[in-house]
Amino acid sequence: MKRQTVFLCLAALLFAAIALAPGFYVNLLAYVGLYSLVAVGLVLLTGVAGVTSFGQAAFVGIAAYTTAVMTTTFGLSPWLSLPACLALSGLSAWILGAITFRLSGHYLALGTMAWGLGLFYIMGDVAALGGHTGIPGVPRLPLDLLYEYSGRWYAVLIWAVAISVIIAIERILASRKGRAIRALKSGQQMAESFGVNTYTLKIQIFVFTGLVAGLAGWLYAHYIGFVNPTPFGIYASIEYLFMAVLGGAGYVWGAVLGAGIITLLRHWLQDVLPLVLGRSGNFDIVVLGVILMLVLHRARNGIAPVLARYVRSTPKEPPQGITRLMPRRSQPDPAAPLLELSGVTRKFGGLVAVNQLSFSLKNGEILGLIGPNGAGKSTTFNLVTNVLAPTSGEVRYAGQRIDGTGMRNIARLGIARTFQHVQLVSDRSVLENVALGAYLHGKRGLTSAALRLDQNEEAGLLAAAAAQVRRVGLADKMHEAAGSLALGQQRLIEVARALVTGPTLLLLDEPAAGLRHLEKQQLAQLLKDLREDGVSILLVEHDMDFVMNLVDRLVVMNFGEKLASGEPRQIRNNPSVIEAYLGGEAA
Incomplete structure (x- = not known):
């Protein structure tokens, strides 16, 4: 129905x-x-x-x-x-x-x-x-x-x-x-x-x-x-919370369901229990608690999700006729490095995760950041995107120092990223997850949304998100829950979400992990197309075949330090790199 x-x-x-x-x-x-x-x-x-x-x-x-x-x-x-x-x-x-x-x-x-x-x-x-x-x-x-x-x-x-x-x-x-x-x-x-x-x-x-x-x-x-x-x-506050949880904490109409069940059940118990157990004591509270535990044991997410299986919800298609992507950002000076790390160090107590790391990324280039597990690659990503602040050193983007400016400002500058461990709203559709990337391109707030005054803006944001979903090859999955997809496809959702921001610099943390051979080829072609469009890419990846056939240059890390840098053919034959990956005896 x-x-x-x-x-x-x-x-x-x-x-x-x-x-x-x-x-x-x-x-x-x-x-x-x-x-x-x-x-x-x-x-x-x-x-x-x-x-x-x-x-x-x-x-x-x-x-x-x-x-x-x-x-x-x-x-x-x-x-x-x-x-x-x-x-x-x-x-x-x-x-x-x-x-x-x-x-x-x-x-x-x-x-x-x-x-x-x-x-x-x-x-x-x-x-x-x-x-x-x-x-x-x-x-x-x-x-x-x-x-x-x-x-x-x-x-x-x-x-x-x-x-x-x-x-x-x-x-x-x-x-x-x-x-x-x-x-x-x-x-x-x-x-x-x-x-x-x-x-x-x-x-x-x-x-x-x-x-x-x-x-x-x-x-x-x-x-x-x-x-x-x-x-x-406080008892009333706890009861309100019970109502929300029993009905289905993630379902708006679940609040009505929870409020109705608890209110009616409580009144019924107050009428029936005195006839059975006498009028002394608040047995209705005890029995109500037991009933709620039994219900939640069988339906831990509440009752609304169970009933929702019998109610059809037609997915809302992205607006037709709107094909524009997000506005392109102004391109930095092509002659100057886009991203520069100078003597960056990050310590966690006595552990030095990144030590005196320096490298630069040029405009319109794909730079690979590789190294064994624990080399400090993801920490470097977090330093660039301000998830972490460096203990010492500087991070510059388009000539501007950006370390310590906060993650939100990084997004405003035109830097977008994916995560080593996929971070999605798993119970929402692929389209909704990707549309989050367009957040900064909208201005409407809670009041406008409640009064439906944001429809034109929403049309543009969803159209841009749908375009990126198609671009990464997930058009047929657009209305499916993101959490129901395979890991490789979830990583593609993250790529699409990053692209909808309209980035100048794209940071990809193991985007090919979980992808099949053909999907990796499609991703590689997408990244090459982005490079042609003027998007610079910093890539962390463990699949060496994927990396070597894609990037323009490589930076190799080991134990938090830069071990080597250069073009793929130079890195492939570098004895220090071979030793770091395979061990001295094997090398």
Whole structure:
């Protein structure tokens, strides 16, 4: 069944249930809609971007308390309090995110837990906020201006907001910014290499999810008519996270599924368990936890991926009639070296990985960097692309010193790379992975994507990505998941992603590894064509036949030092090179 058909049918069933179901179930549906709003933010933040947050309930509380104070103490209309609720929740997310995202690993998750607990205790201890007793008498939304008040209209409003937010997030994830967000979880180094400011992007996502949680808090306060700290504590944040994970952390509509299952299951257990186990103790929490573990044991990625197998999603074809590639960069002075390394050294404690390395790469040339395993080739790549900073020495590009300028600036200069260990968003299509390389050629942000104001820009970016997919010979794999392809084909995806940046200098780290003989021949011809187009290439490769028949010059490394340099025929007969590869006795 097509995805659009499924969505329309489910939406129709939902609003029919709100209109016809008994009041108790309408109330439950309203709660599911509120919880879905918060959970869908966690799908974006945790499931897609890979940032675990245990404090989302605090943003719900900030907005709920803001509107409660403004409407009960100052007598403002609930509609007038909404901008203040969003402003405070967004500002809080920005401040906390700016601090928290300087942490990494489990410290990041613990940081979100710490400020979530802090805000919870502030809500309970400040007398002006009613302490742990809370603030009663929060007015209902004046829906009676249009209709006679009914809880059903609240449920309709809540679900209209929830569906709008979910659609906006889906649009964001299908955009240039969305591809960058997905790349965060797969590898920040990879995202930064194509010009993504990962720190700023994380804060933008965090603020967005804070705003969504704030919107849920405003709706919650006026639906319940009362606020106290309990629904905004750490337990509530963990429950929201459970909803996202159970539904399917990488699936936007999974948030609705997870929120619905946990909400309905919890209410059912609260009715049934007291009849079986008595009314003392919170057995519903224990049983709910056991059920969730059993479900996740059978479907570790959540329920949405299981159901998605039965829903057809038609791949979106690249726009037709748009054949332009990315704008060509201005070419550096052809008489001067394009890339120069002068006395570059990199130490890791007592280990010298690269030692006093010096070489240059000319404009329009393919330079091979070879050597035994552990010679320092990939470290050299990382020094050129600013993944690592040299301990001493200089790296210059087109006469400009570039060491220490950051990976994002390297991408802006026109340097693109592939990786020794393939770095792709494995569950996304080949086209989407390649389109990440065009990130710097777009300007539209999250708001434009959510409102579909970026369609012309997206058309150009996807057309450029599709052209490079065809160029590397993967046209028939364009809509397949990148992770389902063979290793050699995944390396070609990385080559296409680098090409879509429109590079002047292309750094390829073992691009022929995993390719069959014919595929290697096609890759060699592609690289020769790129050289003719004015693209300079620095190549690390272990296949000597591939290298010797391709490159203009070679630099040989051994134990972090330059062992020899020259044309392939000179290197082939160099005794020091033969000894380094085969050993003195064998030589």
